[in-house]
């Protein structure tokens with residue numbers, strides 16, 4: 011997602027730290043960011059947050075997706091956020107799209123525009139609309155509070171107009187497309203592209219469906235809204251990116267799946283669980299095109315067993331799940347560590363423990379990923395920061411798995427899995443890994459578990475010159491793979507399994523610090539908290555504090571030299587979506603404290619099942635650190 | 645599998661595969677354990693089949709019987725308790741050039757791995773599974789197993805087992821295994837014949853071999869051992885493709901019958917997956933990996 015020019019020098023400056031990031035559309039004629047071209051119309055928007063609130067059967071996700079795809083296609087930057095009810099059908103549902111011309115880091119703390127389909131949607135989400143924002147509501151269903159003057163209410167008989175446009179037979183189906191038409195008009199979206207997307211989506215079905223969809227869309231587009239348009243909305247056209255790569259819009263799970271394919275992963279196995287399932291669905295259909303196989307197994311224990319079997323057979327394989335499923339994979343993961351088999355395990359985290367909050371986001375499986383097995387099992391654990399990195403983290407996981415002959419866990423999360431972001435199309439010509447079996451004869455000195463080297467297994471099918479064929483094993487073993495109960499050997503082999511991860515740590519680049527290179531506060535994050543943390547850094551710095559951000563992709567082992575960075579700040583606050591626990595530290599904060607023994611590491615942690623709002627981080631920092639005093643010195 | 649190019653290994657030296665080449669570590673079983681005879685018979689089967697040594701994979705779970713792979717000089721692995729079937733199924737699916745043999749005990753196969761047994765059978769993955777059934781947990785020293793008969797006194801049932809045992813043949817026939825046979829570790833020629841037929845079968849083939857644990861269930865299978873006054877009764881006049889008849893034969897009272905209960909031809913998962921790949925390749929007109937992924941990204945523009 012990142013565009014150029016986002017280092018600390020050119021980051022937007024906000025007048026004071028509590029100013030919402032969303033733009034006051036109806037008043038100011040100031041350009042909204044440094045360096046942004048002067049707007050041709052005073053009420054130009056740099057970015058806009060639209061929240062659609064209705065029920066899941068209204069197709070809100072569909073039009074939200076269209077908006078996001080359109081923004082991506084139009085070279086807008088875009089990020090979405092959605093909740094899907096945990097129940098199978100029905101229930102409240104929202105989709106939020108934030109699009110704009112700068113770098114979009116989070117889905118937005120507040121909405122500029124709320125579309126409420128029902129009374130319940132209005133009641134639940136009006137609090138999310140920023141003062142001065144616009145409320146569009148279906149006047150056929152919603153009665154608003156006439157005394158509430160904080161917003162500009164616009165009642166439109168959405169249901170009635172849709173039924174009228176489509177004709178009685180299909181009831182109120184198509185309300186979503188009516189709203190899409192309305193929004194297209196309000197924001198002067200590229201109608202040709204948008205209708206193209208609608209046709210892509212509905213064209214494959216019966217002609218009636220496409221015709222009805224277009225009728226509803228046109229009715230929305232044609233609804234008299236010029237007043238509203240002129241007084242409120244004008245989305246800046248993005249500066250044309252010259253010679254840049256085309257933008258793609260994907261959700262995190264699809265990006266991860268494509269990353270695996272680019273990394274040469276052709277085999278895998280899994281068992282369905284939200285929010286992991288869409289990865290296995292994608293791989294099940296995609297991999298056969300590449301000559302590979304993805305197996306839906308009887309359970310997670312079988313899934314990881316299959317994946318280990320594929321890997322042993324010479325095809326680096328993937329398995330995955332969500333929290334409870336990762337727990338089921340733990341025994342076999344221990345075997346993977348002991349037998350030293352390359353493997354990729356994806357965990358799309360959700361709220362736990364147990365079935366917990368299956369459609370909410372959380373980062374509470376970090377310790378499970380690192381330590382959730384029996385015995386000493388040094389683990390490689392990675393986490394992508396945004397949708398784009400979901401693609402690249404798969405390449406990195408495959409690289410490490412192959413080079414160090416080890417399982418690698420990728421911790422994604424529910425937020426990343428379904429949200430849609432635009433990013434530069436990867437340079438596949440340079441990135442694609444061509445998977446090859448190595449069936450060459452192994453030399454006379456071949457040992458499956460050499461003590462002085464990293465294990466490189468002989469793929470079955472390869473001749474062994476010595477005539478001694480290897481057994482991969484979960485029993486402690488000697489260099490030849492023979493079972494060994496020798497205590498000195500066990501210690502040496504534990505060392506071997508540990509030292510290879512230390513060798514990995516030594517080759518990892520230290521992540522760059524964003525913002526102030528030293529000062530009051532370093533905000534440390536991992537996984538999907540990256541965007542909100544970055545925005546929070548901008549706001550805190552605008553308030554005068556010296557604040558930096560360090561974001562980790564390699565969670566275990568970590569790159570060397572993190573302690574030196576930590577020493578440059580008075581406070582290190584680890585922002586993460588898990589419970590601070592009995593001792594007051596979130597899971598990553600606890601790990602860092604244990605590793606580095608630095609008492610100035612503390613936590614900003616929460617588990618409300620929702621992505622961090624920028625403001626929550628700002629407030630969290632202010633609660634722990636008196637920035638006014640410290641900042642004044644700066 | 646064009647994306648995973650197979651480089652053929654150097655030509656085999658041409659020497660026939662012998663018991664000598666196949667012998668690895670000396671077995672750690674108790675003297676007199678039935679598993680020795682199963683191992684000796686397996687060497688004989690491999691001598692008959694003459695697969696290239698490097699193309700044979702010997703896998704197992706956990707148990708006394710599951711130590712098997714250490715004693716066979718082929719590629720192979722000692723996996724976790726009960727889950728050698730899904731592991732081995734992947735080896736078979738990922739590599740049609742390999743010959744996959746899986747060994748294990750009654751606890752490994754019917755208890756902790758019971759679900760995997762059913763599903764590997766249902767999927768009809770092309771591999772051969774040999775269950776060395778001793779009606780007891782050997783490695784963990786005499787607990788009740790899922791095949792222990794009612795009344796068997798073990799450390800977990802000191803007054804005698806009370807739960808009805810599994811009937812392996814019925815379970816396998818029901819689950820969809822396409823080759824189901826039963827043998828006895830004292831009947832070497834029969835064992836060899838059953839294992840060889842299983843290996844030559846295209847699909848999921850299973851042989852249950854009654855293999856005595858002399859340590860914890862001595863004399864368990866004397867009833868089927870003519871040298872101990874028992875009767876080794878072979879299946880006769882049976883159409884092995886008749887599933888209902890197979891089920892009935894499997895319901896005979898102890899010591900039951902020996903031979904092939906069920907044998908059928910049904911598409912293997914290996915063949916079905918290959919079919920899916922061929923279809924997908926046809927639709928994408930043989931596009932290369934890079935082109936395919938580029939096309940996916942283009943759709944996301």
Ligand SMILES: Cc1ncc(C[n+]2csc(CCOP(=O)(O)OP(=O)(O)O)c2C)c(N)n1
Pocket residue numbers: 341706707708709710725748749750751752753776778780781782783784789
């Ligand atoms: C997850 C797990 N649970 C339990 C065990 C302990 N265990 C090892 S072998 C075994 C039973 C073995 O019985 P069987 O499969 O019949 O093999 P046998 O030793 O009789 O040949 C058990 C319970 C284990 N290794 N792993």
Ligand code: SF4
Pocket residue numbers: 672673674676677678679708709778782783856857858859860
């Ligand atoms: S305990 Fe029983 S099964 Fe295990 S080796 Fe000894 S005799 Fe064989």
Ligand SMILES: [Mg+2]
Pocket residue numbers: 707749750751776777778779780781782789
């Ligand atoms: Mg047993």
